[in-house]
Amino acid sequence: MPGLYIHVPFCARKCAYCDFYSVPLNAAAAEEYLRALDRECGGLPDGFAPETVFIGGGTPTVLPPAELARLLDLLARRVNLGRVTEWTCEANPVTLDAEKIRILRGAGVNRVSLGVQSFDDGVLKFLGRLHTAREAVEAFRLLRAEGFDNIGLDLMCAVPGGAIERDLERALALGPEHLSVYGLTFEDGTPLARRRDAGEVAELDEDEQLRQFRVVRETLKGAGFHHYEISNYARPGRECRHNLLYWGPGEYLGLGPAAHSHWGGQRWGNPRRLEDWAAGAPREFDETLxxxxxxxxxxxxxxxxxxxxxxxxxxxxxxxxxxxxxxxxxxxxxxxxxxxxxxxxxxxxxxxxxxxxxxxxxxx
Ligand code: SF4
CATH class of the missing domain: 1.10.10.920 (Arc Repressor Mutant, subunit A)
Known part of the structure; x- marks a missing residue:
C-alpha cells in the first residue's frame, strides 16, 4: 500500500546544523505554497489511495491555524484518504498550541513526531533550536491532553557538550510511543560546519559516537522499545509505517518543493526552491533505475x-x-x-x- 509525503517548506528560523530545504514563512509565500499544492494534488494518479500520510518539513506547525486548516482541508478534498491508517505530522514544540493540535486531530492526523533534539537548554541553544526543554515537555503534555496516543520524539546524539544519557532519561519519563535518535552531522554550508572550520567547535571522535550509539540502543531496548531501524525505536506495534515504506519495497508519492517520490519503478525529486516548484519547473532528477x-x-x-x-x-x-x-x-x-x-x-x-x-x- 502506498504512502503520501507532503513537504511544508517553512521554518521559523534555520537551525545551525540543518541543510534541509526551508524558507521563512510569510503570508504571500504560504498562499503561493497552498495554491501550488492544490494544483500538484490534481496530478496524483487515478485511484491513488495512500495508507500512510506524512506531513513533514520544514516545520508544518509553523503555519498559522487558518493555513494549517487549509492545508488539511485541501488534502481531504483532493486525495482519497479513505484507506489511511497512519497520518503523521511533524511538529516543533514552540509552534504548537491547543488550537493547532485540535485542528490536526479534527482532520484525522493520528500521530505526531515532535522535534525535541535535547532536554538541555545549552545544547538547544548550540543547535540553534528555538524552543527550550520546558517548552518541549509542555508541547508533549498538551498533545497527550488533547488525545494523541501515538507520539514520537526526535533526539540527537553525538552533540558536543551534550549528555545523551540524561536526554534519554528525560524522554523516557514522558512515555512516548516512538523515539528517533540521529547523530549530529556537520553538513557543509551550515553555520555549524562553518564554526567547525573556524576551529570553534569539534566533532566528537568516532569512539565516542559509537559509545553513544550503544548507550541509546541498550537504554531503549532495556526500556522495552523495539529497535527496528538503525536510528528508530518503537513500542511494539508503534513502528512508523510510513517510514518503513522508505526502507522496504514500498512506493510513495511526495508533494511540495524538494519532495521525493518512488513510484512505478521511477524515482524523482521535485524542484527544491518554493518559487521553482510553484512555477512548475522541471524535476530536480527523474530516473528509471x-x-x-x-x-x-x-x-x-x-x-x-x-x-x-x-x-x-x-x-x-x-x-x-x-x-x-x-x-x-x-x-x-x-x-x-x-x-x-x-x-x-x-x-x-x-x-x-x-x-x-x-x-x-x-x-x-
Ligand atoms: S526546524 Fe527542522 S527543518 Fe527547520 S531548520 Fe530546524 S532542523 Fe531544519
Missing part, C-alpha cells in the same frame, strides 16, 4: 531494518539473489563481523549497525 540497480538499492535500504533482508523474499521482489549480486562483498563483510546470515536472512550485526554507512558503501 535498471532492475539490477533497483535490487542493489533494495538490499541497502532493506538492511537498514533490524529484521534484515530475507533471501527468498528479496528474490521474489527484485528477481535477484543477493549473493549473485554482491556475494563477494557480503562474504567479506561477514568475515569482518559486520553482516550475518541466519535462517535465510541477511542482517547487520551489532558491530555493523554502529558503522552502517561504511557497510552500505561496500554494497551499493
Amino acid at each position: 535498471d532492475p539490477e540497480a533497483r535490487a542493489r538499492e533494495a538490499l541497502v535500504f532493506g538492511l537498514r531494518r533490524l529484521d534484515g533482508v530475507g533471501r527468498a523474499r528479496f528474490r521474489a521482489e527484485t528477481g535477484f539473489d543477493y549473493h549473485a549480486l554482491r556475494g563477494e562483498e557480503i562474504a567479506w563483510l561477514a568475515r569482518l563481523g559486520m553482516l550475518e546470515e541466519e535462517g535465510g536472512c541477511l542482517r547487520l550485526t551489532e558491530k555493523g549497525l554502529a558503522v552502517s554507512n561504511a557497510v552500505f558503501a561496500e554494497l551499493v
Whole structure:
C-alpha cells in the first residue's frame, strides 16, 4: 500500500546544523505554497489511495491555524484518504498550541513526531533550536491532553557538550510511543560546519559516537522499545509505517518543493526552491533505475531494518539473489563481523549497525 509525503517548506528560523530545504514563512509565500499544492494534488494518479500520510518539513506547525486548516482541508478534498491508517505530522514544540493540535486531530492526523533534539537548554541553544526543554515537555503534555496516543520524539546524539544519557532519561519519563535518535552531522554550508572550520567547535571522535550509539540502543531496548531501524525505536506495534515504506519495497508519492517520490519503478525529486516548484519547473532528477540497480538499492535500504533482508523474499521482489549480486562483498563483510546470515536472512550485526554507512558503501 502506498504512502503520501507532503513537504511544508517553512521554518521559523534555520537551525545551525540543518541543510534541509526551508524558507521563512510569510503570508504571500504560504498562499503561493497552498495554491501550488492544490494544483500538484490534481496530478496524483487515478485511484491513488495512500495508507500512510506524512506531513513533514520544514516545520508544518509553523503555519498559522487558518493555513494549517487549509492545508488539511485541501488534502481531504483532493486525495482519497479513505484507506489511511497512519497520518503523521511533524511538529516543533514552540509552534504548537491547543488550537493547532485540535485542528490536526479534527482532520484525522493520528500521530505526531515532535522535534525535541535535547532536554538541555545549552545544547538547544548550540543547535540553534528555538524552543527550550520546558517548552518541549509542555508541547508533549498538551498533545497527550488533547488525545494523541501515538507520539514520537526526535533526539540527537553525538552533540558536543551534550549528555545523551540524561536526554534519554528525560524522554523516557514522558512515555512516548516512538523515539528517533540521529547523530549530529556537520553538513557543509551550515553555520555549524562553518564554526567547525573556524576551529570553534569539534566533532566528537568516532569512539565516542559509537559509545553513544550503544548507550541509546541498550537504554531503549532495556526500556522495552523495539529497535527496528538503525536510528528508530518503537513500542511494539508503534513502528512508523510510513517510514518503513522508505526502507522496504514500498512506493510513495511526495508533494511540495524538494519532495521525493518512488513510484512505478521511477524515482524523482521535485524542484527544491518554493518559487521553482510553484512555477512548475522541471524535476530536480527523474530516473528509471535498471532492475539490477533497483535490487542493489533494495538490499541497502532493506538492511537498514533490524529484521534484515530475507533471501527468498528479496528474490521474489527484485528477481535477484543477493549473493549473485554482491556475494563477494557480503562474504567479506561477514568475515569482518559486520553482516550475518541466519535462517535465510541477511542482517547487520551489532558491530555493523554502529558503522552502517561504511557497510552500505561496500554494497551499493
Ligand atoms: S526546524 Fe527542522 S527543518 Fe527547520 S531548520 Fe530546524 S532542523 Fe531544519
